[in-house]
Amino acid sequence: MKSKGFSTGIWVFGATPDRFCVTGYKSGGNIEESLDRIAAVPNLTGVMMHYPQPLNENNVDFVKKALQDRGLKLACCDVDLFSDPIFARGSLMSENSELRKKAIDYSKKAMDIAEYLEAGVMNLWPGQDGFDYPFQINYVAQWNLMVEALIEIAQHNPRVRLSLEYKLREPRTHSTIYSSGTALYLSHATGCSNVGVTVDLGHSFNCKESPANVVALLDKFEKLFVLHLNDNYRDWDDDMAVGSVHFWETLEFIYYLNLSSYEGWLGLDIFPYREDSAEACRFSIENIQYMLEVVKKIDLKALHQIQKEANSLEAMRYIGSLL
Template structure:
């Protein structure tokens, strides 16, 4: 691994609303003040932002200067296909041609902004593409529409990576891109080398996956494009500080990340409702660094000998001895 640095979503420093406190638990900050706080966190040098808000054609040059003035870079431009109610029944899979074309154009513009600001990746999480009830959508038709949409977006600008973020559910009861396997299949089905997968650690936990196993698979196919790091209790996308719940699985994840070919950002996708955002980011970075120190002490030959015998307790005891 030769990662670019640590990044965070600008939303981490936002109002953090939920459906019980829709106004948010925090004060609403301007882009400038949010970037000031991000820049105040040691080793946090990248920012993930969404198109068309807070970044768009009208303010792109102002934001470029804001980032430069604070020594920050755009880590990825994400496309927001989930917060506008016009997409409430789907975006890239919608059988409404007008809405689907709008979602495709949003995605293309997000790629343009990513390239203009020097970001290699455009992250795509089509949160409203899915269903809530049996018989609600025509699965066969909508799978075809999704693949066609993704292929069109990817071919629009081969210089920018299109990274598919999967999630089990929310806001729909069933997301269409609901697992790493589906995301990897779609990436291959487009036939475009610039389509890959965003591995969100918490989403992988929600799917009852082994994130380390998924990482190894995506790395094998050179399809690991973006990382979102966080934690949860596996039943919901809690977006908690990294390594606070799944300690052992996160260390295993960091181990496989450390020996992978991944060369992107270590992105913090956290939603600190009641905690200070800067403190949570700083804590998460230090937790990751501590785990990296541990896995760097691993003697690969010794670990592989233990794994060859599939001796679970001996393997964990060995990692424990390095702490």
């Protein structure tokens, strides 16, 4: 791995609302205020932002200067296809041609902004593409619509990577791109080399995956494009601080990530409702740095010998000795 450093979603420093406290648990700030707080966190040099809000064609030059003035870079431009109620029944897979075109256009513009601000990657999570009830959608038609949309978006700007973020559920009861395998399949189905996969650590936990195994698989096919790092209790996308719950599995994830050819950002996608945002980022960064120090101590030959015998307890004992 050759990391570009640590980044955070600008939303981490927002109002952090939920469905019970819709105004948010904190007072949100404007873009400049949020960037000021991000720039004050040690080792945090990248920012992830969504198109069309808060980043769009009208303020892209303002944001560019605001980032430069604070020594920050745009790590990724995400496209928001989930918060506007017009996409409530689908975006890229909508059988309403007008809405589908709007979602595709949003995605293309997000790619262009990613290139303009030198991020080089656009993250796509089509959160409203899925279903809630049996017989609600035509699966056959909508798989075709998804593949066709991804091809059109990817071919719009081949210089920018298009990274598919998968999630088991929420806001729909069933998401279409629901697992790493589905995302990997779609990246190959497009036939476009600039289409890959985003691993959100918490989403992988929700899917009952081994995130370390996912990293090894995606790295094998050179499709690991973006990382969102967080934690949860596996039953919901809690977006907690990294390593706060699944220490061992996160450590294994970091081990395989360190062995991979990944060259992107270590992105913090947390949502600290009641915690101080800067402190939650610091805690996450410190945990990741500690885990990186541990995995670099591992004697690969010694570990591989233990793994040849599939000796689980001896493997855990060996790794534990390095903590």
